Amino acid sequence: xxxxxxxxxxxxxxxxxxxxxxxxxxxxxxxxxxxxxxxxxxxxxxxxxxxxxxxxxxxxxxxxxxxxxxxxxxxxxxxxxxxxxxxxxxxxxxxxxxxxxxxxxxxxxxxxxxxxxxxxxxxxxxxxxxxxxxxxxxxxxxxxxxxxxxxxxxxxxxxxxxxxxxxxxxxxxxxxxxxxxxxxxxxxxxxxxxxxxxxxxxxxxxxxxxxxxxxxxxxxxxxxxxxxxxxxxxxxxxxxxxxxxxxxxxxxxxxxxxxxxxxxxxxxxxxxxxxxxxxxxxxxxxxxxxxxxxxxxxxxxxxxxxxxxxxxxxxxxxxxxxxxxxxxxxxxxxxxxxxxxxxxxxxxxxxxxxxxxxxxxxxxxxxxxxxxxxxxxxxxxxxxxxxxxxxxxxxxxxxxxxxxxxxxxxxxxxxxxxxxxxxxxxxxxxxxxxxxxxxxxxxxxxxxxxxxxxxxxxxxxxxxxxxxxxxxxxxxxxxxxxxxxxxxxxxxxxxxxxxxxxxxxxxxxxxxxxxxxxxxxxxxxxxxxxxxxxxxxxxxxxxxxxxxxxxxxxxxxxxxxxxxxxxxxxx
Amino acid sequence: xxxxxxxxxxxxxxxxxxxxxxxxxxxxxxxxxxxxxxxxxxxxxxxxxxxxxxxxxxxxxxxxxxxxxxxxxxxxxxxxxxxxxxxxxxxxxxxxxxxxxxxxxxxxxxxxxxxxxxxxxxxxxxxxxxxxxxxxxxxxxxxxxxxxxxxxxxxxxxxxxxxxxxxxxxxxxxxxxxxxxxxxxxxxxxxxxxxxxxxxxxxxxxxxxxxxxxxxxxxxxxxxxxxxxxxxxxxxxxxxxxxxxxxxxxxxxxxxxxxxxxxxxxxxxxxxxxxxxxxxxxxxxxxxxxxxxxxxxxxxxxxxxxxxxxxxxxxxxxxxxxxxxxxxxxxxxxxxxxxxxxxxxxxxxxxxxxxxxxxxxxxxxxxxxxxxxxxxxxxxxx
Ligand SMILES: Cc1cc2nc3c(=O)[nH]c(=O)nc-3n(C[C@H](O)[C@H](O)[C@H](O)COP(=O)(O)OP(=O)(O)OC[C@H]3O[C@@H](n4cnc5c(N)ncnc54)[C@H](O)[C@@H]3O)c2cc1C
Ligand SMILES: Cc1cc2nc3c(=O)[nH]c(=O)nc-3n(C[C@H](O)[C@H](O)[C@H](O)COP(=O)(O)OP(=O)(O)OC[C@H]3O[C@@H](n4cnc5c(N)ncnc54)[C@H](O)[C@@H]3O)c2cc1C
Ligand code: FES
Numbered sequence: 001x002x003x004x005x006x007x008x009x010x011x012x013x014x015x016x017x018x019x020x021x022x023x024x025x026x027x028x029x030x031x032x033x034x035x036x037x038x039x040x041x042x043x044x045x046x047x048x049x050x051x052x053x054x055x056x057x058x059x060x061x062x063x064x065x066x067x068x069x070x071x072x073x074x075x076x077x078x079x080x081x082x083x084x085x086x087x088x089x090x091x092x093x094x095x096x097x098x099x100x101x102x103x104x105x106x107x108x109x110x111x112x113x114x115x116x117x118x119x120x121x122x123x124x125x126x127x128x129x130x131x132x133x134x135x136x137x138x139x140x141x142x143x144x145x146x147x148x149x150x151x152x153x154x155x156x157x158x159x160x161x162x163x164x165x166x167x168x169x170x171x172x173x174x175x176x177x178x179x180x181x182x183x184x185x186x187x188x189x190x191x192x193x194x195x196x197x198x199x200x201x202x203x204x205x206x207x208x209x210x211x212x213x214x215x216x217x218x219x220x221x222x223x224x225x226x227x228x229x230x231x232x233x234x235x236x237x238x239x240x241x242x243x244x245x246x247x248x249x250x251x252x253x254x255x256x257x258x259x260x261x262x263x264x265x266x267x268x269x270x271x272x273x274x275x276x277x278x279x280x281x282x283x284x285x286x287x288x289x290x291x292x293x294x295x296x297x298x299x300x301x302x303x304x305x306x307x308x309x310x311x312x313x314x315x316x317x318x319x320x321x322x323x324x325x326x327x328x329x330x331x332x333x334x335x336x337x338x339x340x341x342x343x344x345x346x347x348x349x350x351x352x353x354x355x356x357x358x359x360x361x362x363x364x365x366x367x368x369x370x371x372x373x374x375x376x377x378x379x380x381x382x383x384x385x386x387x388x389x390x391x392x393x394x395x396x397x398x399x400x401x402x403x404x405x406x407x408x409x410x411x412x413x414x415x416x417x418x419x420x421x422x423x424x425x426x427x428x429x430x431x432x433x434x435x436x437x438x439x440x441x442x443x444x445x446x447x448x449x450x451x452x453x454x455x456x457x458x459x460x461x462x463x464x465x466x467x468x469x470x471x472x473x474x475x476x477x478x479x480x481x482x483x484x485x486x487x488x489x490x491x492x493x494x495x496x497x498x499x500x501x502x503x504x505x506x507x508x509x510x511x512x513x514x515x516x517x518x519x520x521x522x523x524x525x526x527x528x529x530x531x532x533x534x535x536x537x538x539x540x541x542x543x544x545x546x547x548x549x550x551x552x553x554x555x556x557x558x559x560x561x562x563x564x565x566x567x568x569x570x571x
Numbered sequence: 572x573x574x575x576x577x578x579x580x581x582x583x584x585x586x587x588x589x590x591x592x593x594x595x596x597x598x599x600x601x602x603x604x605x606x607x608x609x610x611x612x613x614x615x616x617x618x619x620x621x622x623x624x625x626x627x628x629x630x631x632x633x634x635x636x637x638x639x640x641x642x643x644x645x646x647x648x649x650x651x652x653x654x655x656x657x658x659x660x661x662x663x664x665x666x667x668x669x670x671x672x673x674x675x676x677x678x679x680x681x682x683x684x685x686x687x688x689x690x691x692x693x694x695x696x697x698x699x700x701x702x703x704x705x706x707x708x709x710x711x712x713x714x715x716x717x718x719x720x721x722x723x724x725x726x727x728x729x730x731x732x733x734x735x736x737x738x739x740x741x742x743x744x745x746x747x748x749x750x751x752x753x754x755x756x757x758x759x760x761x762x763x764x765x766x767x768x769x770x771x772x773x774x775x776x777x778x779x780x781x782x783x784x785x786x787x788x789x790x791x792x793x794x795x796x797x798x799x800x801x802x803x804x805x806x807x808x809x810x811x812x813x814x815x816x817x818x819x820x821x822x823x824x825x826x827x828x829x830x831x832x833x834x835x836x837x838x839x840x841x842x843x844x845x846x847x848x849x850x851x852x853x854x855x856x857x858x859x860x861x862x863x864x865x866x867x868x869x870x871x872x873x874x875x876x877x878x879x880x881x882x883x884x885x886x887x888x889x890x891x892x893x894x895x896x897x898x899x900x901x902x903x904x905x906x907x908x909x910x911x912x913x914x915x916x917x918x919x920x921x922x923x924x925x926x927x928x929x930x931x932x933x934x935x936x937x938x939x940x941x942x943x944x945x946x947x948x949x950x951x952x953x
Binding site for chain 1 (some may be wrong): 574608609615639733736737739750752753812814815817836837855857858859860863864865867868870871876877878879880881882883884885886887
């Protein structure tokens with residue numbers, strides 16, 4: 001490793017130390033590999049500890065650090081560079097004077113939005129596939145992807161600059177898809193964030209240097225999903241992160257989340273990640289799966305195998321690998337509590353029909369399913385309905401993936417979890433529909449691919465349906481929380497405070513938010529609002545309709561005012 | 572159980588309705604407050620700025636309204652003090668701070684205009700003073716170089732409306748007031764000497780009624796033959812991430828639409844009247860790109876350091892506009908119906924307007940002559 005690959009870390013007490021990293025790694029990966037878990041302080045200091053890496057994908061806003069003087073920067077989204085000064089983030093930060101000149105306001109309205117045929121939000125499986133198909137239909141396509149690498153959550157590409165070979169076929173397929181998108185003629189903005197969806201033809205994107213207002217004639221949203229929170233005592237402790245965060249650490253940055261790792265959740269991703277980390281050298285303390293074992297649901301296991309033998313085999317291989325490594329895999333088991341033990345480890349309580357057990361570990365991975373990232377869809381007025389079986393709001397779509405808003409399409413995980421293969425097919429279908437809508441004649445060969453995509457999609461959906469029946473498990477909601485457990489991570493609102501607000505006149509969601517601040521935080525209520533909505537539905541019988549969630553508002557994610565007012569000139 | 576009878580019914584659980592109810596309930600009256608789930612309400616969306624000095628922008632734009640503004644000035648002074656009293660009475664802090672307010676000028680011409688306004692306000696009994704660049708650099712170093720001077724009003728300040736609203740609501744419940752927060756009143760009907768309120772949960776018969784329904788007031792009165800032209804005005808707000816103490820005052824601009832300040836918890840709140848959009852009567856108002864960008868461009872121009880902060884949230888709420896003045900007192904020709912709609916900066920005025928409405932209903936002198944604020948003025952104009 002070149003000697004200059006170091007950044008300087010200042011801990012909460014201001015003590016500095018050098019942290020080595022590999023080219024391409026994120027700041028969060030560098031800190032994690034150095035064993036640094038707590039990255040920021042909280043306002044209330046409720047657990048006696050701060051926060052660290054949690055979602056690993058830029059959503060939760062917990063891994064905030066001060067980066068070269070800029071406070072509250074997400075460590076998971078920032079690249080480590082030699083000489084970088086990274087500080088433990090106190091609460092609140094200090095905003096220093098901007099270096100450059102300050103914008104002089106003029107009274108001219110913002111520039112007219114740039115026109116584009118098709119805007120694709122998200123460069124994951126769904127978005128890339130849509131962009132490629134749309135280009136083949138001759139559309140002018142712009143893809144906006146927040147990350148530096150294309151590929152999204154399934155393909156999780158190595159972070160750009162990381163000198164590491166692909167780990168497996170999943171990596172290689174992702175690289176191929178990204179390359180195909182790059183050469184398709186689509187314009188791809190990487191490291192660009194869509195921060196405001198005001199109207200379908202008024203979309204604000206920060207491209208890394210400036211804000212651009214866009215007026216797409218059609219918009220395909222492929223913004224993916226994030227992990228459903230598992231609210232138990234101690235779930236906010238540094239070292240507790242989502243399964244996806246750990247997977248990103250490993251697949252994109254080649255960093256293990258800890259030496260000893262415990263995985264708890266519901267769904268196949270947990271077993272896959274457990275295997276990947278074990279292969280990478282971690283000691284798997286235990287894997288807890290909420291659903292009962294596959295042997296108790298043979299019918300669904302068989303249906304799954306029929307729908308997609310290859311994927312089902314992959315699942316069986318993971319099980320075999322865990323057994324070979326003697327990783328205790330417990331079905332029908334839920335993680336109920338996490339605490340800090342005196343020696344600094346995390347002490348985790350697992351509970352199942354078999355009883356209760358306590359394990360010590362360095363990192364805890366929580367993977368209790370996903371919630372679709374549909375903030376952009378909702379902001380644009382797409383009607384959403386509650387899918388009671390999966391416990392999530394999903395946009396209403398027609399066969400062509402179009403939402404209730406004409407010209408606005410939703411594909412992939414943001415429309416309800418369907419897996420990467422389905423996401424790719426949906427991308428093709430939506431792109432063809434958008435091309436037709438914009439008056440293009442779709443060449444016969446491509447139209448035929450659309451038909452094939454529909455057939456394959458039907459099969460993927462059968463597979464998914466069987467998969468989720470196999471993994472069906474009750475959602476715990478707020479039932480495992482103590483009165484002191486934080487429910488809203490961002491605003492540090494506890495279950496007890498929410499209960500107190502609810503006991504005082506059974507107020508609706510908006511009023512609970514105003515009384516407790518639950519949902520007013522940096523993540524825009526992504527984690528707490530769906531939980532609260534379901535809780536209100538259960539306790540007050542409120543309908544889970546469009547009004548059950550907070551009104552979606554800009555910004556989609558926090559963005560510096562300087563970046564908002566730095567408006568691009570219309571070309 | 573839904574009550575069917577009440578001595579006094581109040582339509583609107585905004586700050587005005589709650590405060591009127593609190594005053595009446597404290598005097599022993601049986602009070603029921605009905606609200607429409609705060610769908611279009613200023614109280615749940617406002618920024619908590621306590622405004623006192625006159626808006627130089629309005630004086631320029633609407634010279635004909637100057638007599639009205641001057642007449643109302645003492646009410647704003649009293650209203651800001653009423654808030655401080657209320658915080659003390661309720662014994663719950665709501666982060667109220669008389670931090671003082673600055674109305675900033677960027678040009679000599681604008682500064683001169685402020686200076687004349689300052690002189691006039693002094694004559695009307697308000698303590699205000701002009702500050703030049705050097706004094707500003709001392710007391711408000713956060714202001715950018717574009718600002719050449721400001722008018723300072725010590726009576727101005729801020730509070731946290733989320734805390735204040737809860738404190739008032741709890742106080743009302745504690746003295747026996749009844750709150751029906753999801754009971755929109757569809758129609759008011761005369762029933763002998765009393766009034767029937769047909770609402771979402773049934774019908775309530777009330778001896779006397781206070782209409783404190785903000786932008787919903789006009790629609791309730793029109794079927795009764797009284798024209799009160801209240802208009803729903805959707806407005807935009809921005810809030811940043813928390814930062815160390817930065818902005819000490821309530822800051823406004825002499826010529827442009829902006830208010831900004833910092834909350835006790837460190838977030839900076841930026842607003843000042845930029846429009847939002849009302850897609851429909853049942854919809855939440857939505858934010859507009861042009862307001863978001865314009866408002867923040869101006870904010871970071873006045874306080875350059877703001878550019879370094881992240882915008883965390885925006886929201887939109889519904890303000891009520893009419894002619895800038897309070898609408899207070901018994902509705903002409905509708906005995907037993909009392910109106911309580913505040914003028915501009917209605918949250919500042921809320922507790923005072925609630926108190927004046929309660930006094931009017933009780934036939935007491937509330938300490939101000941409310942005759943000029945009667946809804947009769949709309950009739951005369953028609
Ligand atoms: C954390 C996580 C881990 C997963 N791991 C696996 C796995 O190992 N195996 C498996 O089979 N399935 C996995 N899945 C499911 C699988 O990833 C999905 O089914 C598949 O990736 C869906 O593709 P997509 O294109 O819909 O979404 P994604 O792949 O999530 O792509 C969405 C993209 O949109 C971008 N984006 C979102 N909002 C914005 C914005 N405002 N501005 C700019 N860009 C934005 C994101 O950065 C992201 O790259 C995982 C899902 C998640 C959430
Ligand atoms: C974004 C924004 C920021 C603001 N900032 C400030 C500020 O910083 N300082 C300041 O002084 N002022 C501010 N204001 C103005 C201030 O909020 C309002 O003037 C004030 O809250 C009005 O109080 P109210 O009680 O009269 O009316 P509202 O708060 O509007 O309440 C009226 C209530 O009546 C209910 N209602 C209406 N019709 C019916 C019906 N038919 N049946 C039952 N109930 C009904 C509504 O649901 C509503 O809850 C702001 C306003 C907005 C929108
Ligand atoms: S968890 Fe982020 S706002 Fe509640």
